[in-house]
Amino acid sequence: MSDKANGPVVRFEKVTKRYGALTVLDALDLEIAPNEKVSIIGPSGSGKTTVLRMLMTLERINDGVIHVDGEPLTHMQKGGGLVPADERHLRRVRGKIGMVFQHFNLFPHMSALKNCIEAPVNVLDLPRKEAEARAAELLDMVGLGDKKGHFPSQLSGGQQQRVAIARALAMRPKVMLFDEVTSALDPELVGEVLNVIRRLGTEHNLTMLMVTHQMGFAREFSDRVCFFYGGRICEQGTPDELFGSPRQERTKQFLSAVLEAG
Amino acid sequence: MKFWDWGYTLEILPALLRASIVTIEATILGFVIAATLGLALAILRMSQNRWVSVPTAAFVEFIRSTPILIQIFFIFFVFPEFGIVLPAFAAGVLAIGVHYATYCSEVYRAGLENIPKGQWEASTALNLSPYVTFRDVIIPQAIPPVVPALGNYFVALFKETPLLSAIAVLELMQTAKILGSENFRYIEPITLVGVFFLIMSLAAAWLIRRLESLLDRSLRNPGR
Amino acid sequence: MALRTLAVCAIVCFAAGLSVASFASFREFLPGLLQGALVTIEITIGGCVLAVLVAVPAALAKMYGPRPVRWLAVGYIEIFRGTSALVQLFWLFFVLPHFGILLEPLTVAILALGLNVGAYGAEVVRGAVSAVPRGQWEATVALNMPRTLALRRIILPQALVAMIPPWGNLFIELLKATALVSLITITDLAFKAQQMNQITFKTLQIFTIVLVFYLAISTVITAGMRALENWAARGLARGRQ
Numbered sequence: 049m050s051d052k053a054n055g056p057v058v059r060f061e062k063v064t065k066r067y068g069a070l071t072v073l074d075a076l077d078l079e080i081a082p083n084e085k086v087s088i089i090g091p092s093g094s095g096k097t098t099v100l101r102m103l104m105t106l107e108r109i110n111d112g113v114i115h116v117d118g119e120p121l122t123h124m125q126k127g128g129g130l131v132p133a134d135e136r137h138l139r140r141v142r143g144k145i146g147m148v149f150q151h152f153n154l155f156p157h158m159s160a161l162k163n164c165i166e167a168p169v170n171v172l173d174l175p176r177k178e179a180e181a182r183a184a185e186l187l188d189m190v191g192l193g194d195k196k197g198h199f200p201s202q203l204s205g206g207q208q209q210r211v212a213i214a215r216a217l218a219m220r221p222k223v224m225l226f227d228e229v230t231s232a233l234d235p236e237l238v239g240e241v242l243n244v245i246r247r248l249g250t251e252h253n254l255t256m257l258m259v260t261h262q263m264g265f266a267r268e269f270s271d272r273v274c275f276f277y278g279g280r281i282c283e284q285g286t287p288d289e290l291f292g293s294p295r296q297e298r299t300k301q302f303l304s305a306v307l308e309a310g
Numbered sequence: 311m312k313f314w315d316w317g318y319t320l321e322i323l324p325a326l327l328r329a330s331i332v333t334i335e336a337t338i339l340g341f342v343i344a345a346t347l348g349l350a351l352a353i354l355r356m357s358q359n360r361w362v363s364v365p366t367a368a369f370v371e372f373i374r375s376t377p378i379l380i381q382i383f384f385i386f387f388v389f390p391e392f393g394i395v396l397p398a399f400a401a402g403v404l405a406i407g408v409h410y411a412t413y414c415s416e417v418y419r420a421g422l423e424n425i426p427k428g429q430w431e432a433s434t435a436l437n438l439s440p441y442v443t444f445r446d447v448i449i450p451q452a453i454p455p456v457v458p459a460l461g462n463y464f465v466a467l468f469k470e471t472p473l474l475s476a477i478a479v480l481e482l483m484q485t486a487k488i489l490g491s492e493n494f495r496y497i498e499p500i501t502l503v504g505v506f507f508l509i510m511s512l513a514a515a516w517l518i519r520r521l522e523s524l525l526d527r528s529l530r531n532p533g534r
Numbered sequence: 535m536a537l538r539t540l541a542v543c544a545i546v547c548f549a550a551g552l553s554v555a556s557f558a559s560f561r562e563f564l565p566g567l568l569q570g571a572l573v574t575i576e577i578t579i580g581g582c583v584l585a586v587l588v589a590v591p592a593a594l595a596k597m598y599g600p601r602p603v604r605w606l607a608v609g610y611i612e613i614f615r616g617t618s619a620l621v622q623l624f625w626l627f628f629v630l631p632h633f634g635i636l637l638e639p640l641t642v643a644i645l646a647l648g649l650n651v652g653a654y655g656a657e658v659v660r661g662a663v664s665a666v667p668r669g670q671w672e673a674t675v676a677l678n679m680p681r682t683l684a685l686r687r688i689i690l691p692q693a694l695v696a697m698i699p700p701w702g703n704l705f706i707e708l709l710k711a712t713a714l715v716s717l718i719t720i721t722d723l724a725f726k727a728q729q730m731n732q733i734t735f736k737t738l739q740i741f742t743i744v745l746v747f748y749l750a751i752s753t754v755i756t757a758g759m760r761a762l763e764n765w766a767a768r769g770l771a772r773g774r775q
């Protein structure tokens with residue numbers, strides 16, 4: 049394969065994001081290796097969700113470049129320099145990334161199965177039968193094989209989120225983004241979603257980037273944890289390093305506040 | 311044939327301006343009828359007495375669902391059969407006024423329904439008569455929020471006045487038609503009428519937005 | 535809504551009572567009125583279809599189009615909302631021939647009314663599309679859908695349900711506006727009413743029945759829209775207890 053297989057699958061290079069006078073992300077440098085499972089934790093306003101949203105091109109970056117699989121995401125090479133990417137380039141590179149949202153965002157007028165085949169059929173030009181087979185397989189995997197014909201309004205929060213995961217996976221992304229995917233769920237439904245994510249991690253070759261408040265899960269599941277504060281990575285390391293022996297004062301404060309509440 | 315005759319335009323301008331006064335008169339009178347009758351209809355519809363509220367509701371629904379033009383004809387042609395002969399201007403203004411009163415009554419109804427039940431209950435507890443309750447407690451609270459909606463109906467009413475040309479009231483549209491047929495050129499008069507309405511309704515829309523923000527501020531700081 | 539049925543029943547009974555009191559004369563003007571009603575219905579349907587066909591592109595152009603297209607849409611919407619339907623009708627009727635565009639009066643009527651209501655409809659469409667939750671858009675980006683696909687398959691279907699009641703009101707406004715076409719000599723219900731009145735002078739009966747006709751047609755429109763709303767919402771609400 050090419051060089052790309054050896055380099056990081058996602059690379060933030062001096063990425064800055066401002067909302068007016070407020071700097072949410074400050075010259076961020078971040079590298080994610082292929083198949084790495086990274087959790088992002090931190091107080092609200094620290095920029096963690098923004099990282100995901102910019103990677104998914106839901107927000108514009110003000111400065112810096114994001115690279116996916118060795119290529120720039122929102123820019124492209126032209127005449128020896130970087131120019132804003134055109135639609136084709138953007139869609140090609142963006143297709144390698146999938147995202148699961150805090151509020152699921154399932155399409156309410158479509159059944160679970162239809163939700164999962166909509167994009168493969170219309171974007172990947174997959175034949176309908178093949179898309180349906182793939183969707184059925186994924187819905188089985190997340191434990192909703194018997195609910196294929198159900199509409200989102202007929203499913204619980206946890207079930208909807210699992211459909212959302214299947215829907216994202218149907219596009220066969222290289223990188224999966226999870227934006228606080230259990231925060232909107234009733235406590236008793238959190239477990240089923242985390243189980244699915246756990247299985248994804250162990251059974252599939254998938255790079256996973258998760259913003260989460262589930263500290264226990266982050267500790268047990270991730271390869272690396274990044275603690276964000278004030279738009280920068282305050283500290284990062286293996287779960288044991290970060291949770292067991294945090295070095296920065298802010299990290300310690302955050303962890304103790306979270307553990308107190310949790 | 312010339313595309314646009316400026317000389318002709320200047321010629322007909324005075325006549326059109328005179329006619330626009332008639333249009334404005336019709337609008338104001340019509341709106342006065344609509345605003346006051348509308349409030350009365352809204353209050354009647356809220357009555358506990360079903361013999362009052364149901365016919366009122368039926369009346370409102372009936373008027374709202376049928377064309378103004380027919381209602382103008384009704385007042386102008388049918389009323390005389392019962393001895394009520396109104397000149398064209400009065401008949402037209404009355405018809406438009408009553409029609410828009412039904413729209414305004416819906417707006418008032420929404421405003422009145424927005425008043426918390428507690429206000430009514432407090433008035434009862436203080437032994438205030440229904441009349442005093444409405445006058446001093448309910449209406450002062452119900453009216454300000456609905457003023458923008460009423461303003462929109464004012465603009466809509468204004469745009470309906472050309473209908474009066476159907477019974478030969480010498481407002482803008484009728485004057486434009488007469489000028490057009492006299493001089494065999496319709497483009498200038500009708501376009502001018504269109505432009506006049508456009509300018510007036512844009513100005514009115516702007517005014518209403520200003521009114522809205524003004525009211526918004528004063529509602530948030532009552533007494534200022 | 536029971537109130538409305540009550541109102542309709544009351545009016546129909548009143549009209550029936552009138553007719554019983556003067557049965558023979560009915561035959562004098564009823565056929566004429568029915569002819570007019572047919573023309574009214576024709577213009578209403580034509581106008582409503584045109585209004586929808588114009589409103590959706592106008593709204594989308596205003597929301598997502600490139601600048602010049604957006605200005606065109608805004609211009610159309612502001613002009614047709616800012617001037618009255620009658621002025622627009624007369625303008626198209628009297629002025630278009632000067633530009634060499636000769637149309638049948640019926641076509642002019644449908645064009646004018648359709649464009650007029652379409653301008654208001656564009657705002658309804660815009661409101662409904664804006665009301666679709668942002669998360670739906672974000673999901674389409676996450677699934678790498680191009681914007682046109684997202685609009686067509688995800689956003690517009692959801693906006694549809696919210697749009698139906700306001701469109702119902704607009705269709706009724708169009709129905710009422712059809713009466714204006716009588717002023718450009720189209721033989722609709724309003725025109726026939728005047729005509730029959732000149733002939734038979736049964737003024738009260740004619741105009742009352744005409745009003746009832748309009749009420750009947752608008753009730754049909756309302757019922758139709760409600761059925762449409764139920765059909766459109768079935769996917770969204772299915773399973774809701």
